[in-house]
Amino acid sequence: MTSMPNDGPLAGLRVIEMGALIAGPFCGQILGDFGAEVIKIEDPKSGDPMRQWGRSLPKGQSPWWPVIGRNKKSVTLDLRTPEGREIAQDLIATADIAIENFRPGTLEKWGMGYEALADRNPGLIMARISGFGQTGPYAERAGYGLIGEAMGGLRYVTGEPDRPPARAGISIGDSLTAMHAVMGIGMALHHRARTGRGQVIDAALYESVLAVMENLVTEYDLTGYVRERSGSILPGIAPSNVYPCAQGDTILIGGNGDTVFARLCEAMGRPELTADPRYATHAARGANQTELDALIGDWTKTWRLDDLLAHLDAKGVPCGRIFRAPDMLEHEQFVAREAIVETPHPVFGKVKMQNAFPKLSETPGKVRWPGPALGEHTEAVLAEVLGLTPERLAELRAMGVI
Template sequence: MTDAAAPPATGPLADLRVIEMGTLIAGPFCGQILGDFGAEVIKIEDPRVGDPMRQWGRSLPKGQSPWWPVIGRNKKSVGLDLRTPEGQAIARQLIASSDVVIENFRPGAMEKWGLSYESLAAENPKLIMARVSGFGQTGPYSQRAGYGLIGEAMGGLRYVTGEPDRPPARAGISIGDSLAAMHAVMGITMALHARERTGRGQVIDAALFESVLAVMENLVTEYDLTGYIRERSGSILPGIAPSNAYPCAGGDMILIGGNGDTVFARLAEAMGRPDLKTDPKFVSHAARGQNQAELDAIIADWTGGQKLDDLLALLEAKGVPASRVFRAPDMLEDPQYRAREAIVELPHPVFGKVKMQNAFPKLSATPGQVRWPGPALGQHTDEVLQSVLGLSAERVAELREKGVV
């Protein structure tokens, strides 16, 4: 399936043109979100190898990455060698007719190619440039290489993730990159709003480490005021109880959140232990936090002799938050996922069909939409260069012969 057969863009950003000039996750995920909500996202890629995400993944079914259909979705792929003067000139022309440009190269790369914001904005004053990098565009670390794991470490997330008696763990996904992309999207939408008043664009400087730091709650403030350094605590949050993963019969696990006073009272009733509600060790939020390990042991002893599905039904009936630990198969079978259309299925030219997460969040009047999966490398080069820049087919063929596109 190509985008020509896909539904037209109808989201809130359908009047925007975005040039994506980045690779891997942080910049491209930013473009993915904008594309999900209707923006025309023109992705510029090296015409020889493309974005490395085309080959990333634990496995490559049919020789292709299962990651690319997701992060490349709703985008048009244009092959363009930015290391050539002609490629840089074409990029400049595309940006001149666009609203937003996204880049996640090491600071200075755009300037080296003659594509600094100052020079681009001189031709297109309304241009918004989102610059995503490990450490930001300024400061003594700005020129360092910075992947997501480095941002997670510097932003404080890695230190508090994992079991207390083991080295720091990772989240299992590239959360630092994704947080930076989301902050870049927030910056873009804020800049678009400001542009309505001023008529001018601006630069969004989204650093990986700061994007992680932004979600670290009161970690810095608590240390500043009390000297306390938050440590790794495994599957719990110290002082918040009960809120943990508990064993079930058959080797399953159940997550239970019963730390509120009224919720804990309902959990105690469900357990057949109404005495826990009035026990001085568990009678209040503070008391339960102080006796967290003992309370978790009591709950684990109760859950360990019961089947997961039986526990879920009982706790739902009692109004106690609980869940299985979802994996991909659970997501595909779950009625809430189906009712919300949280997973969509799209035609794919190689895989036949491919399932992936939908566009979030849901907007009531102008919702996002996954219109097509990640395109083939350079699939839209001719279309974009001819329709946007007015180049002739002969000129595009000449550029292709030179290796520029």
């Protein structure tokens, strides 16, 4: 696998991933999806905890690992040993990018801070992912995604208004931070192309969440309004909600723009609503959101879901069903765009997973292989990249370094 040709826009770049769990590894996954050679360093005894997360599957396999470990080469190194750190530094000296999500200060304690690594590799770009960033009074605190989601403002506004804050159902804080790290890497690559110099990307969980919180802070600053939990709606944006259908189904309808609302009224057989002062403008619809949603719901619940989807689509009204995994596997839009792909797996035969996104017209990403076995590429990578001999590899294995 070390000699498998890579294509994609990042082909020719080498990435050393020292992260674990989600934020660091998802950053590496995205880079690998688009052609970078991603060498993942894992603890020889247990590997990335994501190998054990999720529902238990045959032979101790995790449904997480085929996805977040895909397109990577697994190299085991005990970074707590001098020999392991020396080899890691040698690998990083050959790399374009390094990713780490240890608690700030850990790499410095090991003599692997950015300055030390850049002495050997001035063009090195290092993405440092942490809960609170590399500086500030919280820098050295442990920080998981849920803490970043809370501190960045997302948890407070998620859920029903009469219940405690909820979570999104996925590790969105980790994923947002990984995406911000990838954006930073892209910018740093452009800077390096002009100057030859690398730099550090400092991606904090709480700041990555804060970045997508729209006007939450500005609204408070200018008006004193604190945004609260609002369930399935955005206050003042109507109609835009989940509505009941016959047989217990539900439908999402977004009709808050003036022209779209007019099309919705026509679809409902109620064109006069567009002239009703309670609904004639965006502000009026927002002020009368509850009664407007009730009016629409009384109409939608008389329809079967599939019939209503077809009817609204014909009228140009944005609408949709709420998808689960089985719906995605069967839906024509997912199939037509190959949004879900199937890849060979040594244990399961084949596994389905989401494709590489976004789609590039000339150099698209792809899933080349699922998450590898722990240490599957250790000897091949260390021999090919660093020139370690079979004898030296045997010594390192006997010492527990690999």
